[in-house]
Amino acid sequence: MADPSEQRWLEALWGKSASRGGGRRNLLLAHMLDTAAVAECLWDRFLAPVTRRSVDEIAGGPGKGRPFFAWLCGVHDCGKAVPAFQFVDEDCARLVWDAGLQWDRHRVARQPWRHDKAGAALLRRCLPQAGWPVEQIDWVWPLVAGHHGTFPGRDALYLRPAALRAVQGASAEWLRAQEVLLRVFTEQLGYRTVAEVAPVEVPNRALQLQLAGLVVMADWIASNTTVFEGLDELAKTGIEQSRRRADRAWRELGLRGGWGTRPVPGPEAFRDRFGQDMRPAQAMIVDVARRMPDPGLMVFEAPMGEGKTKAALLAAEILAARFGADGVFVGMPTQATCDPMFSEVRGWVAATEPGLEGQVALLHGKRRLNKQWRALLEATGEAPMDDYCVPEDDAQYGMVATEEDSGAPDRLVPAEWFLGSKRGLLCPFVVGTIDQLLFAATRTKHVMLRMAGLIGKVVILDEVHACDVYMSQFLEEGLRWLGQARVPVVLLSATLPPEQRERLINAYVSAHVQPSTPEPVHPPRGYPSVTAVSVGSDGNVREPIVEHTGSWRPDQHVRVSVVDETPHQGRTAADDAENAVADLIADRLREGGCALVIRNTVDRAQATYRMLARRFGRDQVGLLHGRLHAGDRAERTEDNLGRFGPDPAKRVPPGTRWILVATSLAEQSFDVDADLLVTDLAPIDLLLQRIGRLHRHNLAHRPTPLKTPEVVVTGLCRRGAKPPWLVRQSIAIYGEYLLLRSAALVIEAEGGQWRVPSQVPELVAAVYDGKPLSVPRAWVEAEHAAYVDYQRRQEERIANAEPFRLARRGEEHSGTLEGLHVGAHREGLGEQQFQALVRDGAPSVEVVLVHEGDRGYSTLSGRRLGVNGDVAAELLDEILAATVRLPQSLTTSAEENLRPLPGWHGHPWLRHTKALVLHNGRSDVLGKTVTYDSTLGLVVNPR
Incomplete structure (x- = not known):
């Protein structure tokens, strides 16, 4: 030696x-x-x-x-x-x-x-x-x-x-x-x-x-x-x-990889995996996956309910087999949409290789609330590990060893080592929020672990239209790195603006184009469609594949109506606006049926619910929003999926009414069939997403007044030739420019119809392409002013993201990693801080609600906890179900004032969980009066 x-x-x-x-x-x-x-x-x-x-x-x-x-x-x-x-x-x-x-x-x-x-x-x-x-x-x-x-x-x-x-x-x-x-x-x-x-x-x-x-x-x-x-x-x-x-x-x-080398699935694979035949749009994307000459990016645009995700999974399986990928990352828009996708992906992976479903990880900040994930983890005998609760110290090299053999067929979750801080994307198969990919495109510590977890997989991202301009900076940055590595990527959307499609494609191929201004890809001429670009081993971008086909179901002719909301400052005018909505619902549902009412904010949803409950009774009106605690939200979601579903045994009986008031969470992956939709004005792509909940299934019977699908738009007031008045809360969320242009389409269509889905690309393009709309001349000045403000805000948000992008502008063609982190910010971030980083907002805080009375701590239902809040095993589900996300206005106060209960220290599921203790149903420790109402959910009022 x-x-x-x-x-x-x-x-x-x-x-x-x-x-x-x-x-x-x-x-x-x-x-x-x-x-x-x-x-x-x-x-x-x-x-x-x-x-x-x-x-x-x-x-x-x-x-x-x-x-x-x-x-x-x-x-x-x-x-x-x-x-x-x-x-x-x-x-x-x-x-x-x-x-x-x-x-x-x-x-x-x-x-x-x-x-x-x-x-x-x-x-x-x-x-x-x-x-x-x-x-x-x-x-x-x-x-x-x-x-x-x-x-x-x-x-x-x-x-x-x-x-x-x-x-x-x-x-x-x-x-x-x-x-x-x-x-x-x-x-x-x-x-x-x-x-x-x-x-x-x-x-x-x-x-x-x-x-x-x-x-x-x-x-x-x-x-x-x-x-x-x-x-x-x-x-x-x-x-x-x-x-x-x-x-x-x-x-x-207990470590292992994913598929390894495997044959390309045959033509019978879709039925084998999902038990059904392919629809035309599904067959189209699967066929393109078989024909792509090299790894690349596929953009699959299809209507809501078309089965995009199942088709994308099979396409990913084909791409993995053809180009040597070993697993899949499925990125969803929200934590709530991840949970059902986790179950679906586990089933699909099991169909590809029995026993391999144990290598599927759920990766988001609330996974401890997912009962399936917790049950699998506990059945494997391993402690929960979450990115946001593990110290950032890179001396945390590994977890304790297990006695599981790496090839054990009964393993229920990936090895515990994978579940530690920053390692989740290294699991062979991952279902998580899109944030996980966005994190991998930030100049933060150990970003190489996150990117190593993506390269070598096929990446599927659902509902990419939901990424705003700030998030898109990280999405496009991530696509640049994935494109340079020739990672197969499948993007899914129902309502993708043409400019956004072009930016995403350009980001993917930019590393292979000198200078990085790729040739434009011609947009598809129909809908549903697939646009595919691929990159050869020589670094050359191949001729794109652009195809379209017909939807599996014919167009719906959706009637467009408007209920003006009188500009108001006082409570009386607000009540008048709600009464107008109630009158319309009473008329349309006079023979029974299901109505979905979507408001843009929780406060508006709660106010609408109060009015409708007084009018129709609480037995005919429900409420669903993001300030319900996890248990209430899950229970109400499941209940409404039945009431609005195609199963006659669960759906609202003929002749009876059911009205659900919800926030925008109902516009994504909420598989309901509403007879009538009432919605606040939103940008046209989101408005069409909401319309996707309307007459979603071919039901044998609908009440006569509801035979024609109808969307009723509120949250605005027409003022003759002048631009419409818009609800202030909606402007705060979406900005005035997109709302004005969307309002123009709504007002133009009022009394007429939209053809859905075939007209979807046309409507989306009309709002986002920046070309003049046919609006009254008196609108032009207001629209221009709104556009100037919109552009200023867009540029500000792009600039705000720039310091955190993985590569600085102009570094895209740098040859090495030297200096990549020079000037980097925000090391040691947890899950909630990361989410704020990639979503351009203050970090929000989740808390668990508990009561405190003369006899000590108890659950919301009154079941006693230990003297220090200790939680018996049989009460853990109830305690975790009481998790609720506070509004951002309370984040700072919550971080300063809330802590875990003394009895939670050392508890594997609760040790990092903040408790919001309610005395007589209320708390004043956050600077405002916070109550939790069993019907309304979390209510925040000034003291």
């Missing part, structure tokens, strides 16, 4: 002290070899086939990628072989000193020098001496410098010469010891020289970022002292020993 003096150095240099190594000092060489052996496990049992092919190409051909990948992961800690690191533990430092590796104690103590930067400096000295080409060194050293989560610039590696010599080691002994460590480590992996390791191709930055994430993953697994005990004897250190340790660790941690 080495001569006697070199052996003394290798036996003295340590990677982990006894206090950090599970009770025994761990040799630096041992940890580097352990990490390399873990990397070999990753290669054999986790990496997607496409990733292995890419690394083979980087390393020089088939068979060369595996040892290079192991070397790249293992070399990450070479920077620990410097005085600045070796002196920090007194006991370990004495052994190093006695081996002849010494330092100036005063200078080393004064000059901080992190081992990640030291490793980069060491490689920048040693690799040129070994004969590595400069262009290969330039992309490798940032991976070592960034393995603790951030990529520094080259300037961060430079200290004044005297200081650098002190902390890095400038004596002949230190220089030789560093070279010996690198040489012996390299030889252990089967290379004859360090020069032989040199790659032959420079990967693009997206692949570099993926490799950086995999380096971190290998390091964290190998740093888990539960499965890698300290090894302090050089004689017992070697790659074969490390391979045995890594194999045992892999099995004990």
Whole structure:
């Protein structure tokens, strides 16, 4: 291995002290070899086939990628072989000193020098001496410098010469010891020289970022002292020993990958997976997935209820098999839409490979409230781990080992290691909010782990039209990186503005176009449609595929009506407006039926509910919004899915009325069939989403007055030739410009009809294309002023997102990851802070409601808790069901004033949960009076 003096150095240099190594000092060489052996496990049992092919190409051909990948992961800690690191533990430092590796104690103590930067400096000295080409060194050293989560610039590696010599080691002994460590480590992996390791191709930055994430993953697994005990004897250190340790660790941690290499599903696959035949639009996207010449981006636009998600799953399966992806990420617009999708994806994955459904993870901040996820987790015998409740300290390398074998067919959730902080996207199959992808496009710590979890998968994003201009900055940034890595992506939307479609496509292909101004892709000429662009291995963008077909059901002719809402300041005028809505509903539902009333804010929904409940009685009116606690919301959602559903046994009986007042949460993935829709004015794409809840199923019987689908638009007041008055709360949410242009279409159509779905693209384009609308001349000035304000706000929001984008403007074609995190903000963010970062808003806070009375704490239903709020196992569901999200206006006060109950400390599900304690049904601790009404939900009033 080495001569006697070199052996003394290798036996003295340590990677982990006894206090950090599970009770025994761990040799630096041992940890580097352990990490390399873990990397070999990753290669054999986790990496997607496409990733292995890419690394083979980087390393020089088939068979060369595996040892290079192991070397790249293992070399990450070479920077620990410097005085600045070796002196920090007194006991370990004495052994190093006695081996002849010494330092100036005063200078080393004064000059901080992190081992990640030291490793980069060491490689920048040693690799040129070994004969590595400069262009290969330039992309490798940032991976070592960034393995603790951030990529520094080259300037961060430079200290004044005297200081650098002190902390890095400038004596002949230190220089030789560093070279010996690198040489012996390299030889252990089967290379004859360090020069032989040199790659032959420079990967693009997206692949570099993926490799950086995999380096971190290998390091964290190998740093888990539960499965890698300290090894302090050089004689017992070697790659074969490390391979045995890594194999045992892999099995004990229960780690595994996804599909691996598999055949392309045949024509019968859709029926096998979902038990039904394909509709024309579904067959279209599946066919395009089979015909795409290379990996790329597919935009699938189809009406609500067309079955886009099922078709996208099969398309993803085809793309994965054709192009070597190993799993799927499904990004949904909201946490609420994730939960049913989690169940659907588990069923689909099980149909592709029985038992593999246990590798599907649910990834969002409220997953602890999902009963299915909790039941699966608890049945596996593992503790809950959530991104927002795990310390950001990157010393949290791993969870405890389990006794599950990696191939165990009865595993119900992915390995616990995957469920820790920042690792969720590394699971083979993931269902989460779109925020998870947006996080991966931010310049935040350990972003490489998130991106490594996406590259190698097929990415499906549902309802992408819901991304506003701020979120779109991160969506487009994410697509740039995914496009550069040639990751197959499927985007789904029912109402996608043409300009947004073009931006998303351009973002995906921009890394392959010089300059990054791609040729425009002609828009589809029909609806439903698929637009597909792909990128060849040569980096050239292929000819796009643009196709359309007919919907599986004929157009509905939706009657458009308007109920003017009198501009009001006082309560009387507001009541008059609500009475007008009540009169219309009473007329339309005179023979019974179901009406859905959508308001843009919770306050308006609560006010409308009060009025309608007084008019029709509480037994005929329901309320659904985001300020209900989780239990109420789930119960009411399920109840209304039945009342508005196609099953006659559950639907509202003939001759009776049911009116549901809801907020905008009813416009997405809410599978109901309303006989009548009453809605506040919203931008046209969202208005059409709401119309998608109207006459959704072919029911055998509808009341005669409701035979024709009708949308009744409120929240505005026509004023002759003047622009309409718009509700202030709606303007605050959506802005005046889009509302004015949407109002123009509504007013023009009033008394007439819209053809849905065939007219959807035309209506959306009319609002978003910026061309003049046929509105009264008196509108023009107001519309122009609104447009100027709209543009100003759009530019402000784009500018607000810029500091947090993963790559700065102009860096898209940079060759390496050097300096990626220079100037980065907001490290150490939790789930709620991340959501605020990518959604341009103050972080909101979720709390659990509990009562406190003379006899202590109790649940909302009155069941007693322990003296300190301790929760018995049989009460946990009830406590978690009392979770409610506070309005943003209360966030700061909640962060300052609310804490978990004393009895919740240490509880696996509640230890990070804030309690809002109600006394006699109310709380005044947040600066306002907050009550929870069993009917209205959370009500916030000034004191």
